[in-house]
Amino acid sequence: xxxxxVGLPNVGKSTLFNCLSNAxxxxxxxxxxxxxxxxxxxxVPDHRLEKLESLVNPERVLPAxxxxxxxxxxxxxxxxxxxxxxxxxxNIRETDAxxxxxxxxxxxxxxxxxxxxxxxxxKETIDIELQLKDLETVEKKLExxxxxxxxxxxxxxxxxxxxxxxxxxLEAGKSVRGIVVNEDDRNDYVTPLQLITDKPVLYVCNxxxxxxxxxxxxxxxxxxxxKDENAEVLILAVGIEAxxxxxxxxxxxxxxxxxxxxxxAGSAKLIRAAYKLLNQQTYFTAxxxxxxxxTIPVGATAPQAAGVIHTDFEKGFIRAEVIAYDDYVxxxxxxxxxxxGKLKVEGKEYIVQDGDVMHFRFNV
Numbered sequence: 001x002x003x004x005x006v007g008l009p010n011v012g013k014s015t016l017f018n019c020l021s022n023a024x025x026x027x028x029x030x031x032x033x034x035x036x037x038x039x040x041x042x043x044v045p046d047h048r049l050e051k052l053e054s055l056v057n058p059e060r061v062l063p064a065x066x067x068x069x070x071x072x073x074x075x076x077x078x079x080x081x082x083x084x085x086x087x088x089x090x091n092i093r094e095t096d097a098x099x100x101x102x103x104x105x106x107x108x109x110x111x112x113x114x115x116x117x118x119x120x121x122x123k124e125t126i127d128i129e130l131q132l133k134d135l136e137t138v139e140k141k142l143e144x145x146x147x148x149x150x151x152x153x154x155x156x157x158x159x160x161x162x163x164x165x166x167x168x169x170l171e172a173g174k175s176v177r178g179i180v181v182n183e184d185d186r187n188d189y190v191t192p193l194q195l196i197t198d199k200p201v202l203y204v205c206n207x208x209x210x211x212x213x214x215x216x217x218x219x220x221x222x223x224x225x226x227k228d229e230n231a232e233v234l235i236l237a238v239g240i241e242a243x244x245x246x247x248x249x250x251x252x253x254x255x256x257x258x259x260x261x262x263x264x265a266g267s268a269k270l271i272r273a274a275y276k277l278l279n280q281q282t283y284f285t286a287x288x289x290x291x292x293x294x295t296i297p298v299g300a301t302a303p304q305a306a307g308v309i310h311t312d313f314e315k316g317f318i319r320a321e322v323i324a325y326d327d328y329v330x331x332x333x334x335x336x337x338x339x340x341g342k343l344k345v346e347g348k349e350y351i352v353q354d355g356d357v358m359h360f361r362f363n364v
Contacts, residue, residue, distance in 0.1 A: 001066060001067065001096045001097075001278045001280060001295070002039075002066075002067040002068075002069050002094065002095040002096050002097075003066060003067070003068055003069070003095060003096065003097045003098070003099050003274040003277065003278060004068075004069040004071050004091065004092050004094075004095030004097070004098055004099065005017055005068065005069065005070050005071060005099045005101060005204075006071050006092060006098055006099070006100050006101070006126060007100060007101035007102065007103075007122070007126065008103075008122050008125065008126065010103075010110065011101045011102065011103040011122070011206060012101055012103065012206040012238040012239070013070055013071075013101050014038070014070055015238050015239065015242050016070075016099075016101060016204065016206070016236070016238045016241070016267075016270075017038055017040060017068060017070035018242060018245070019238065019241040019242050019244075019245050019265075019267045020040060020042050020068050020267050020270065020271060021038075021040025021041070021042050021068055038069070038070040039067060039068070039069050039070075040067070040068050040070075041065050041066075041067055041068075042065060042066050042067075042068050042271055043063040043064070043065055043271075044063055044064040044065060044066060044271055044272060044275050044282070044293070044295075045063075045264075045268040045271060045272060046063060046064065046282060046293060048282075048284070048325055048355060049061060049063055049284070049291065049293050051329060052284060052286050052291045052328065052357070053291050055286075055328065055329070055332055055333070056286050056287065056288065056291050057288070058286070058287065058288055058289060058290050058291045059288065059289055059290065060289075060290050060291075061290070061291050061292070062290060062291075062292040062293065063293050064275070064280075064282050064293040064294065064295045065295070066271060066274050066275055066278065066280075068099075068274070069091065069094075069095055071091045071092055071095075089129070089130070089133050089196065092130070092196050093194055093196055095199065096199065096278055097199055097200045097201070097202070097274065097277045097278050098196075098199050098200070098201040098202070099201075099202050099204055099270070099274060100123070100126065100201055100202070100203050100204065101204045101206055101238075102119040102122055102123055102203060102204065102205055102206065102218075102222060103117055103119060103122065103206055104117075104119050104205040104206055104207045104211070104215075104216060104218035104219050104222065105117070105206060105207050105208040105211070105216075105218070106208075107208070117218065119205070119218050119221060119222050120221055120222070120225050123203070123222070123225065123226075127173075127175060127197070128173070130175070130196045130197050131170050131173065131174075131175060131197055132170075133196055134166075134170055134176060134195040134196055134197050134198075135167065135170040135171065137193055137195060138163055138166045138167050138170065138193070138195070139167065141163060141193060142160065142163045142164070142167065145159050145160045145163060146160060158185070158189075159188070159189045162181060162185045162188075162189040162190065163189065165179065165181060166179060166181075166190065166195075170197075175197035175198075175229070176190065176195045176197045176198035177197060177198050177199070177200065177201070177229070177230055177231075178228070178229055178230065200230070200231070200277045200278070200279075201229070201231045201232075201277075202231065202232045202233075202234060202270075202273055202274065202277050203222055203226055203231060203232070203233045203234070204234050204236050204270065205218065205219045205222055205233060205234065205235050205236065206236060206237070206238045207219065207235055207236070207237050208237060208239070209237050209239070209240050209260055211235070211237065212235065212236075212237035212240060212260050212261065212262060212266070213235075213260070213261040213262065214235075215235045219233070219235055232273060232277065234266070234269065234270055234273055235266070236266040236267070236269075236270060237260070237266065240260060241265060241266055241267050243256070244256050244257065244265060245265075245267070253265070275295075279297055279298050280295050280296070280297060280298070281295075281296060281297070281298050281300075281352075281354040282294065282295060282296075282354060282355065283296060283305055283352050283353075283354070283355070283356045283357070283358055284325070284355070284356070284357045284358070285309070285357070285358060285359070286328070286357050294308050294309065295308070296308055296352060298354075299351060300351070300352050301348065301349065301350060301351060301352065302317065302319075302320040302322075302346055302347070302348060302349075302350040302352060302358075302360075303317040303348050304352075305320075305352045305358065306320070306360045306362065309360070312362065312364045313360050313362050315362075315364060316362040316363045316364035317348060317360065317361075317362050318361040318362055318363055319345055319346065319347055319360075319361050320345070320346045320347075320350060320358050320359070320360050320361070321343055321344070321345055321346075321358065321359040321360075321361070322343070322344045322345075322346050322350070322356050322357070322358050323337050323342065323343055323344075323356070323357040323358075324342070324353070324355070324356065324357075325355035325356065325357060326355075327340075327342040328357050
């Protein structure tokens with residue numbers, strides 16, 4: 001699953017990407033520093049994995065991961081090809097969720113593409129370009145569907161009605177995720193279009209060090225503006241985070257964080273937020289060879305969870321042995337968990353819970 005970092009040029013996207021992935025994407029104080037998207041695979045911080053490691057003492061530990069894509073800065077007119085816009089918009093379309101970085105700090109030494117700091121204007125600039133691109137996609141689809149609808153095809157008429165609803169919403173300046181469409185029609189007609197503004201979004205307010213804990217007037221403006229959107233807002237002092245990631249010593253990092261009033265790196269919060277935004281959750285396998293976190297969609301069944309390990313596990317699924325994470329911590333070993341009667345045997349209908357520790361029985 002991919003989360004794409006978007007925003008205007010020079011708002012801190014590549015610096016944020018470097019914090020998250022340590023991939024050292026080029027970042028500099030001028031627009032269009034990034035042209036090709038940088039991609040980093042980022043571990044999802046999870047204290048539960050560390051706890052299981054201490055209990056099981058395995059040979060290796062493998063965390064869950066999220067793919068983060070640093071997409072070049074968009075500008076006004078991107079939907080018409082300005083600033084290599086079509087290429088950048090294509091890169092965004094390939095992601096599953098959007099991390100929209102907004103500049104929420106004053107600094108005369110850092111150039112702003114529009115001359116002054118205004119996160120609401122910046123957000124609207126990006127939103128309009130993404131909405132215009134989606135409008136183009138909807139109108140093309142509508143042309144095809146209208147021909148079928150004229151013949152009286154009931155399915156085509158239904159699709160046409162949905163597309164007209166999207167068209168009206170986009171023309172009114174709404175993102176697709178904020179347009180009310182019934183669930184069946186959304187699944188049948190909206191989701192297959194892979195519209196950019198239908199993707200879940202997390203607004204990342206890039207602030208200065210003094211605003212790292214509680215934000216500032218710019219953050220307040222963003223929160224007020226997006227309160228009716230189905231979106232999250234996260235405060236992050238990207239420049240300070242970059243300095244912290246340069247420190248090799250863990251204790252030194254924690255001291256640095258403590259000095260500015262934070263209990264953990266904002267980048268860790270962001271990665272977890274991106275994971276949640278992608279509607280993902282974690283289950284674990286735990287044995288002496290390996291303790292591992294596996295990524296599955298929220299609502300996945302036991303056979304689907306098994307299939308993430310290997311397709312044969314799903315095809316030949318017999319049952320799952322399930323231990324709740326809290327029980328594993330309370331009793332400390334599988335033997336004691338079994339003695340206490342806390343190991344559950346579940347079948348094909350079981351919906352996996354976040355944090356479950358599982359073993360699968362299968363036959364192919």
